[in-house]
Amino acid sequence: MKEKFKSAEVWFKIVLLFVFSGFYVLAIPFPQDSRQFPQLLAAISLALTVIALGMDFLRAQAVAGEIGDVDDTELKVLDAGTRRARRKRFYQAWAILLVATVAGVLGGFLFSTVLLFAGFGFAFGRRENWVRNTIVAAAMTVLVYLVFGRIMAVPLFNGVLW
């Protein structure tokens, strides 16, 4: 598990190498004053990433997790089933989020919010409680609408279809 985590971290640093290189190269056509600072930063960040990668490869032990990690569950030994379940929930969450965002762009706040609550309710709650999930989705949407739309007068997005 630790070995896998380390390789994932190394891949992320390799991606960062490309990102920093991109910042450096894309700045070349900018005027002198505009490109100086981002190129300096990109060069320093590139150097640091190369050092970090070098340390990863030289280090015999796997890289330890950081203090700042909000969730260090990946560092714990999880069985394959739990990992699969977590990954599935993560993909489901993203799918619901993207569908709700597209619904928001097209249909506005109400569609988006109902879909989000209902989606999470059905995907992550108990399927047999579909009536309760529907009521919770409707109630939460109304609550958010009243608190934000009415009491706090926050502008709620309208869909492009209306």
Place this chain on the structure above:
Amino acid sequence: MDALAQAIAFVLQWQNLAALAGGTVYGIIIGVLPGLGPSAGMALAIPLVMTWHPATALIFMGALYKCSNYGGSLTAILVNTPGDASNAATVLDGYPMCERGRGGVALGLSATSALVGGTIGMLCLIFAAPFLADFALEFGPAEYFLTAILALSLIAAVVQGATIKGLIAAGLGLLLSTVGFDVIAGHLRYTFGWAPIEDGIPLIQALVGLFAVTQALVLAESASSISRLAKLSGSFWEGVRTYFLHPVIVARAALIGLIVGVLPAVGQSSAGLLAWADAKRASRHPETFGQGAPEGVLASETATNACMPGDLVCTIALGVPGSVGAAVFLGVMIIFGIVPGPLVFVNNAEVIYSLFVALFLTSFLVFIVGMTVARRLAVVTLLPNNVIVPLILVVSLLGSFAIRNEMADVVISLAFGALGYVMLKRGFTPIPLLLGLVLGEMVETNYHRALLISGGSYSIFYSSVICKVLILLTVLSLVGPYLGPFWRTLTQGEK
């Protein structure tokens, strides 16, 4: 002293007391709602206070700003989502305490920190503000630049054992801050023709993404509620008692908060993280930090609350905000015709001292509100994830949208949410990235200004005494984590 007496009399008028109470409650509500920090809260409240007397409006906004920090600590403890970057350190131990069912104690610690830290900070500030403003006048562009670099290196160093990774994240944040119009030449950079980022990557939207969306995604992976024990034990008063059992940590954290607060552009997030790291270093059981140590919560929260007044002084006396929230507060001051600068203590003494007195009183109000409703707020952690996750997403993305009424901002928040999630899972913390984004413009502006003044010579960055001290502190902060084990080995003879 006359100005102070007049300010006290002014604040005690009923409309100002009402503004104070309103700002306190509104601030806590804004802070509690994940993703809606003080910046969004103040931005949303501007239309409400536009017709008020400037001093009354600033009292409302000041109370909102201060209390949203407390509200933000509640979300940091309860749902692992800091309302603002200033609560970042509270997450480290507050949330683990909550996971262990000691949410009530953590909330008691947080409220007492707001009372004690805020009171210490305000008392020092009321009497020292004019002197601090004079000292701050010594700072030129080179000093500002180095101060920001120090802040970034300190944050990177706090991620102990992974300073380089912290610096890489900070570098990414600084680079992302260069997106949009160049602050010096006005040239468009890295926008790829996308209009919503022409003025730069919006900070609040990025913050919402990095903390709220990322946290929602992490929560979505788990089937249970936030509190793994499904019950909350430990009372508010236990938290208050625990707080006063650690007077040394409180004193050190308050001192750190005061010092960091006075430094321009080094905001509350740095103060909280520094105090947390200091408490950990000084502790006999450093291994408990990050696992739900009460000392971690009280150190970070005391420093943050003691720092906030100093942070405001930099904003008021210099026009250099120490945080995103302070930046919005600066905008509010300008809207009401109060021009920041050392002369503000002469030209607008009544307004400024009224604000200070109001913030002093707010510390007590926060404690009372925390004492009465904090326990009830802890129930949030017992909500199932299939309710709390979409709630976090809806509220935070609504806040993101509401700032500019642009759907593109929701997309930006989602993109930063994905980035934050990937960073977390790959062993990087997004906090240095956020600080890089916040300080980026200031770093670049002062870098260019310093070089303009020196005619392109880099010697300006180490010519003054302040610069030398700042460079020394930066080097120490970067080397310190590696020196720690070295010194222990040297002094204790460990192999």
